[in-house]
Structure formats: structure tokens, C-alpha cells
Amino acid sequence: MPLAVLTGPKHSGKTSAGRALQELLGGEFIDIDTLIGERERLPARTLYRLGRDVFMQAEAGALASAMAAASPDKALIVAAGGGLIDNETAVRHLTENPFAAIIYLEVSADTAWNRIAEEARNGAGLPAFLDTENPRAAHAAIHTRRSAAYKKLAGFTVDTEGKSPAQIAALCAEMLATRTGT
DSSP: OOEEEEEOSTTSSHHHHHHHHHHHHOSEEEEHHHHHHHHHTSOHHHHHHTOHHHHHHHHHHHHHHHHHTOBTTBOEEEEOOTTGGGOHHHHHHHHTOTTEEEEEEEOOHHHHHHHHHHHIIIIIOOOGGGOSSSHHHHHHHHHHHHHHHHHHHOSEEEEOTTOOHHHHHHHHHHHHHHHHTO
């Protein structure tokens, strides 16, 4: 059974596609940001505001815990955080696991920004890492850098532009099937 890790920049659709993939494959779905909140008893955003290093340590621990839950008997789908690529310890957890199928969900910087801006308008505010003089420009730069790194890390890439979570999940399932030969 697959251990699928969905990666990509913030608002690339990892959580919604991960839930849809769980519906297709069964098994368990773990969202790393949610797991961080459960383990640390603070939302991921609040933890990040306490310090980037504090957050990254919690993120690496949550990812290690999630991946330890993998079993050959059932599928495990993990939605990584958008900034996980900047966390060397967390990336090492991914690359050292020979069973992890790393899937990069590709999204344009404009689409991701529009989703972030909508979330901010709905009361969530901007993420702490975008607390700059020009958040949109900061986002574009971070998005470009992280996207390139995620693409290099991943074994599979799914273009998410204009696709529903169910469509993205179906593409992920097809890629996983080619990996496992089923």
C-alpha cells in the first residue's frame, strides 16, 4: 500500500487533494499542519510566530511521527506543510524513507496568491512569513524558490491548475499505481 506524501507551496491543494486521495485509496490521511497543532496544542501559524526554529522542530517531529504510522497493510496519505522544503530535518525524513512516494502539486504563484489573499480577507490574516512591506512580491519569490525545490525532490508532479481535488487525487492515484505496478 502506498505511502504518498503530497508536497507543494502554500495553497497548492495538498489537504483537499489528500482527503480526496484517501477517499479513493482508503487508509489514513494526515495533514502535517493539523498534526503539529494537535501535538503542540497550538495552531501551526501561532507556533511559527513563536519562532521559525520552534516551528521547524515541531514540523520535523510531526512528519517523523506521521511517517512512522505507515503500514504495508493500508494506504497512508500525508499532506506536508507548504514550507517543509526549507526544513532540512523534515526533508531528510522524506528522502530516507524508501517507501515514500513524494508527489509535487504544482500551482502557479498567481493562483496560490489569490487563495492566500482570499483566506486573509476571510479573517485568517496573512501567514507570518508574508509579514513584509510587499507580501505579494515576497510570496512570488518564496513560491518560485520552493516550487523549484519541490519539483526536484518529488518523484511525481501533478499540475493542479483548474483541477478539482477529485481530479488531482485521480492523477495521484494513477501515478501511485505505476509506481507499485498495480
